Amino acid sequence: MTNLTEVFQNNKAFIPFVVADDPDFDTTVESILTLSKNGADIVELGIPFSDPVADGPVIQAADLRAFSAGVNTETIFEIVEKVRESSSIPLVFLTYANIPFKYDYDKFCRRCQELDISGLVIPDLPLEEQAEIKPYADEYDIALIPLIAPTSADRIEKIAQNATGFIYVVSSLGVTGIRDEIAIQNLSETIERIRQVTDLPAAIGFGIHSPEQARKLSEIADGIIIGSAVVKIISEGGTDVQNQLAQYSQSIRENLFE
């Protein structure tokens, strides 16, 4: 089983996000492989949901494309199986709570372990509700990667102390999506507070798209997560998608703070 925390030990981590089955099975498999060969340290694979309340328009549209392709929970595991034929890139799922709940937490976590999925990010399962999945996540050694938001305030320490894998620091209020302005000062303070209570890495996500932003934020964090900007490249489609993904991925990798 891949240890997520170790991934961060050698360098700042680049964590791109793609939606599973957007726009189809083969593209998702190829995109994960392309990203892994071009500088990604972990790939976050989004499980499409009918009502992605934490996501902005770009990722919502990707979810719809995946549904048009006929995605279901089994398809997503098959995508990972295919990736695993040729790559051991660390993978985490982003999923809304209802998907693993309906699949059955026990079965879902066991399946994750079989496919070397290292962790879960569940945006609608805050610390207070994690008890229902935690025993299974622990049993199968699946990290529960918590989100810390700009509004977390007095909750920061409690969340950080209970985290496994790494911590996902949300850069801005609202939903996922590309932003030009990200308030670095507040993020530094948040990360400082996290480091007071845990050795786990902290990665920043939400809004990041440019290599310049990636550089600045990687100065203060252990990794950066890029979702909408990657999904946007895939959405523009065409025969050149993998090339563009490779170039984009390299441009982020090269700009990360050493």
Added chain:
Amino acid sequence: MKEMQKDTTDIRKYGQFGGQYIPETLVNEINAVSKAYDRYKNDPEFLAEFHDLLNNYANRPSLLYYAEKMSKDLGGAKIYLKREDLNHTGAHKINNVIGQALIAKRMGKTRLIAETGAGQHGVATATIAALFGMECEIFMGKKDTERQKLNVYRMQLLGAKVHAVTNGSMVLKDAVNATMQEWASRVDDTFYILGSAVGPYPFPEMVHDFQSVISKESKQQILEAEGKLPDMVVACVGGGSNAIGSFADYIDDEGVQLIGCEAAGKGVDTDQTAATIERGSVGIFHGMKSLFLQNDDGQIDKVYSISAGLDYPGVGPEHARLAELKRAQYVGITDDEAVNAFEYIAKTEGIIAAIESCHALAYVQKIAPKMSKDQIIVCTVSGRGDKDVSSIAKYRGVDIDD
């Protein structure tokens, strides 16, 4: 019963249902709402202001009207109608909006946001925002803005900004998604007034408490009129706000049958339905664990009902619990049955009732003849039906638009 309903170890839950399945961004804000609600719910000054507005602004207590013609025509139980349609703004929604807006005011909020289906909750929120001098933005599925145009204009007249939500199936569920997203992007000055008995704790509890005025009044009124409790209380259920308010004070009176009427759309066994309790399964959505119409993977279904207010894939956690405990029964009423009831109650009692409420009235039409003349039904008319006139005309193939 209250102890059975509420989880004894976790006040946020009703048995396995309820909870707070919300993004981290909103956790502290919702905790602040819980804290404020805890502080004020038994505060005499707060309660005095709440009841003063209910009585002197919203026109409470609402009538408990003996529908004599209807009772005689159906030939069975005596039928009483709890007339929430006579409230200011024309529905039960105002009860809860006054309560939550008073909490918002005490929390120092200056901006109210809300989802709306049929538009009644949006109108009530826009009304109280106008009264309190607060900013107001309403999120409404685009499909609902089209079938409830009159209410859209009413909200605008009251000074609210109405956003037509174009995501998903463009109905109530999508309006809730959009309002939650708006709240997550701006929490400092904003309060989300949730209109139904759904969402994360403490919303289901606040809605229960503020709407329970319906059953507190009806109990007193029926005891005065008949000297005994009703045999049955009937209300329509979408998310379940008027139903929980209609049931609340009778839950411990086990002799009173509680019936919630869900929207069966084209039929409970079709895929054009919104009959959540009959057809749904346990899931996690909109901040709560409850029953939802969803597929085997946990993707939430697109649901259907002629009624924009009942067109919702979930139900409040307390209703899910009452159904599980078999303390309340939930039945599906089709579009056809509801439209027939719409016409029946208009011609029989001279009341144009909301199409939502007509789901409850349709059940009364079916059950009353099977009951004896010394039995009593209290049925909540949750709102008035002016807003539905043009869509009912359309359903009957009559074009009344210019």
